[in-house]
Amino acid sequence: MEIIIAQKAGFCEGVKRAIEIAQKAASEHPEGVHTLGELIHNRHEVARLAEKGVHLSESLASVPGGAVVFPSHGISPALRAQAQARGLQIYDATCPKVKRAQRLAASLTSAGYQVVIIGDPAHAEVRGIVAHTDGRAVVVSNRAEAEALPPAEKVAVLSQTTHRAEDVNDITAVIRQKARQLRVEKTMCDWTSDAQRYARELAAQVDMMVVIGGRNSANTRNLASVVHDSGKPAYHIEDADELRPEWFLGVRRVGVTAGASTPEWITEEVVRRMQSFDGTTEEEKYTGGDTSEPSVPAGATEPAAAEPEEEHMTEDMIGLRPGQLVTGRVVAKTDDGLLVDVGYKTEGLVRPHDIYPAGVPTAGREVEVGDEIDVVVLRIDDKDEGRPLLSRRRAEEDKAWSRLEEALQNGEVITARVTETTKGGLIVDAGVRAFMPASQVGLEFIRDLSPYVGTEVRARVLEVDRKARKAILSEKAVLEEERQKAREKIWNTIQEGDVLPGKVKRLTDFGAFVDIGGVDGLLHVSELSWTRVRHPSEVLHEGDTINVKVLKVDRERQRISLGLKQLLPDPWTQAASKYHEGDIVEGKVVRLTGFGAFVELEEGLDGLVHISQLAPHRVAHPEEVVSVGQVVPVKILSINPEQKRISLSIREAEHEKNRHEAAEVTSQQKSEGVTLGDMVGDVLDRLQARDEDKSGQD
Numbered sequence: 001m002e003i004i005i006a007q008k009a010g011f012c013e014g015v016k017r018a019i020e021i022a023q024k025a026a027s028e029h030p031e032g033v034h035t036l037g038e039l040i041h042n043r044h045e046v047a048r049l050a051e052k053g054v055h056l057s058e059s060l061a062s063v064p065g066g067a068v069v070f071p072s073h074g075i076s077p078a079l080r081a082q083a084q085a086r087g088l089q090i091y092d093a094t095c096p097k098v099k100r101a102q103r104l105a106a107s108l109t110s111a112g113y114q115v116v117i118i119g120d121p122a123h124a125e126v127r128g129i130v131a132h133t134d135g136r137a138v139v140v141s142n143r144a145e146a147e148a149l150p151p152a153e154k155v156a157v158l159s160q161t162t163h164r165a166e167d168v169n170d171i172t173a174v175i176r177q178k179a180r181q182l183r184v185e186k187t188m189c190d191w192t193s194d195a196q197r198y199a200r201e202l203a204a205q206v207d208m209m210v211v212i213g214g215r216n217s218a219n220t221r222n223l224a225s226v227v228h229d230s231g232k233p234a235y236h237i238e239d240a241d242e243l244r245p246e247w248f249l250g251v252r253r254v255g256v257t258a259g260a261s262t263p264e265w266i267t268e269e270v271v272r273r274m275q276s277f278d279g280t281t282e283e284e285k286y287t288g289g290d291t292s293e294p295s296v297p298a299g300a301t302e303p304a305a306a307e308p309e310e311e312h313m314t315e316d317m318i319g320l321r322p323g324q325l326v327t328g329r330v331v332a333k334t335d336d337g338l339l340v341d342v343g344y345k346t347e348g349l350v351r352p353h354d355i356y357p358a359g360v361p362t363a364g365r366e367v368e369v370g371d372e373i374d375v376v377v378l379r380i381d382d383k384d385e386g387r388p389l390l391s392r393r394r395a396e397e398d399k400a401w402s403r404l405e406e407a408l409q410n411g412e413v414i415t416a417r418v419t420e421t422t423k424g425g426l427i428v429d430a431g432v433r434a435f436m437p438a439s440q441v442g443l444e445f446i447r448d449l450s451p452y453v454g455t456e457v458r459a460r461v462l463e464v465d466r467k468a469r470k471a472i473l474s475e476k477a478v479l480e481e482e483r484q485k486a487r488e489k490i491w492n493t494i495q496e497g498d499v500l501p502g503k504v505k506r507l508t509d510f511g512a513f514v515d516i517g518g519v520d521g522l523l524h525v526s527e528l529s530w531t532r533v534r535h536p537s538e539v540l541h542e543g544d545t546i547n548v549k550v551l552k553v554d555r556e557r558q559r560i561s562l563g564l565k566q567l568l569p570d571p572w573t574q575a576a577s578k579y580h581e582g583d584i585v586e587g588k589v590v591r592l593t594g595f596g597a598f599v600e601l602e603e604g605l606d607g608l609v610h611i612s613q614l615a616p617h618r619v620a621h622p623e624e625v626v627s628v629g630q631v632v633p634v635k636i637l638s639i640n641p642e643q644k645r646i647s648l649s650i651r652e653a654e655h656e657k658n659r660h661e662a663a664e665v666t667s668q669q670k671s672e673g674v675t676l677g678d679m680v681g682d683v684l685d686r687l688q689a690r691d692e693d694k695s696g697q698d
């Protein structure tokens, strides 16, 4: 089978430049740099760069600091400003051709043109160009959209750099009818138009075409569509593993082309794999190369006798076939990759991009010499005794996808480490790169997900699509199940009188709702403290962790009443031994009513000074003689701890005080031999007269 590679295929200048800039950035920042989105649209190359310290960040927020690399397809001015404001060192890998399109769009908009961009409105390059016009440019992707445009005075047409040349011409012709004045700027990239032209020419010469490149690469998709239009059978693949031997039945000439972001080594591998199909039997081509053997479990090797290569092997050699999973030992680490002894006549090679799974961190999991590893056989060229080409990445990814598929099927909970945040949620290392939407993180909405980075989460698998390399996880599902179980346990075991830990979830005017392990109980405001509480916020805050006593359980209505003050000492139990009738003590006026004043003797212990006991004279309103917060002497008239009542008197306390002062004066007079009248007059009589006066006035 003859294999012809298109004259222009693989990395374009813009992509080469972007990779050089990113690698330079990584060499200047040993801690690693982050690209804002994929540097180029090829996951294999993105994974290879990650091994060199060029990491992918989905958003600026997830760039931890240091340096940021702008991707080849450019970014918006707003993002650039944000990166500058954060003080990040910027490495701008925007392709100069994309930059030109951005500048043109901005200046034409300023000059009063309605800019129309022909391209994919969802593509990052197009969104970036539109952002350079403050969102004023319109995007059309086909004829129909162009026909729907309103007429305009001055129109300027630009195109996405990688758009199909025929489509650009076709759509421009429609726009021409809409504008009184039309300016057409050629922003389509030469590399793209050349690659499309060469692919079209090659397709005319071969039986079948293979287009290599990321499915998320607009450039490769357009190349594939040009090739499809040629009418020849054509396949768009991302790497050699997607090739199927049966495609090549009866094919004598195959054409190969590759998108601008496809590395050379992928194209080489595809070509080698196609060459290996040359010796494949018709039966193997129809069965994808897997003729009869049952699948080989991890770590097992194939019985040598069953292999067709038997005649090339000595007794201690095993047979290998592409796609087979085998276990081997790493014998050396070289610049070309790992050399692995899998029991074959020569050591196999695992190339650098095939060592670690794509898109997940490798730190702490580096493969070392002596390690036993699983590998998938990619290619075996027995005739010239070359090294078998192996992939540990594929073996690890296959195992991870199988684990995820099993977990989905069996409803198992998996544990995975969060590696970064994105705009919509978390990126999680589940052996392969998995996604946890923000709505599936925690039980309630979490605004800032950054504290999750570096932590392990337990999750259920919601969706797995191995082919699309998509895995969606949910922590919420696990937490909700646990909460449900906890709820059932609480309702089965809770008893009145239990003391339980709880978390304050919500405060209301009438109390606080406390989560006691999956069930909310009400802690009424009256049960918060022995002192009077007007609002729960005086005692609690949302999020507080407290112990509460279960006061009442109503299983039928699913209600639980809780108490907090019951766990605090009740001042009334001590009151009888501490306070006695006739004692004069100090207290603080805490409340005034129409019938008197409440005076707090200590926290939780209030007594009433009836209005008649406030002063020796008549008092119409308590405010006339006392105020809230004032500290006053009071005499205890009576105390009843059972009814939680204490009667107090300020009048009596003052009277006692006066009597005491008088007695002291008398005693002093006696000791000094002078009469009371001589020294100070009849103090006692005067005081008595004053009291009587006031009573008389009343």
Ligand code: SF4
Binding pocket: 012, 013, 014, 015, 072, 095, 096, 097, 098, 161, 162, 189, 190, 191, 192, 219, 260
């Ligand atoms: S395809 Fe063209 S525009 Fe796009 S990165 Fe390459 S050189 Fe630049």
